[in-house]
Amino acid sequence: MSEFDRFSSTYSDELARSLGGLASVDNALTSKLVLIDSLLGDVLSTPGSRVLDFGCGTGLLLQHLGGLCAGAFGLDVSLQSLKATRGLRTAQFDGKQIPLASNSLDCALAVCVFHHITESKRADILAELGRVLNPQGKLVIIEHNPFNPLTRWVVGRCEFDRHAELLSPGQLQRLMMSAGFSTISRGHFFAVPPWTKWLSRADAMLARLPLGAQHYGMYTPATQTEY
Secondary structure (H helix, E strand, O other), X not given: OOHHHHHOOOHHHHHHHHHOOOOOHHHHHHHHHHHHHHHXXXXXXXXXXXXXXXXXXXXXXXXXXXXXXXXXXXXXXXXXXXXXXXXXXXXXXXXXXXXXXXXXXXXXXXXXXXXXXXXXXXXXXXXXXXXXXXXXXXXXXXXXXXXXXXXXXXXXXXXHHOOOOOOOHHHHHHHHHHOOOEEEEEEEEOOOOOOXXXXXXXXXXXXXXXXXXXXXXXXXXXXXXXX
């Protein structure tokens, strides 16, 4: 049984409570979608692309990815969370082996997932993600920025983040390098909520500064452009 099973019906409510009025759940989701579209828009719009939302939970992000890419589907260890995805294409992950053929994915997303994976298991999970990505595939990882005091405040209030082990940008970069991934791009986002197109553009301009509530990296298992 996954610890997230007990949040399957209250996930959004708990997230909203922990945000404490700093932003809405929709603001937080929109911020991620704006970033994902800027990084993976060409892949998502290509017919036949296969996109994995690894750690999809109750499907908040996956339902939007499904509207952008017909080949989007999700994996999660929490069976109860998957039952709440309301008919989205999902499967349960056993915590060890991703139930997909090698080199079968064009891209994968792990959005606020790795801080829930114990340090001793992260390398094995990355090895699996590298296995299922094709040589030109892209892996986007989004994590909380532990250097942002408001992020720390929100995480400290969140019940399902009680055992979270936050990764700094440097820790994530070292983890990815040791796992054999090459870096395509890195940055921060959600320095300001993307309530308007102007604010979204302003947030993108701040990506290289360590101000955002969250940070990201885009990687590939094959050698492409080094950051």
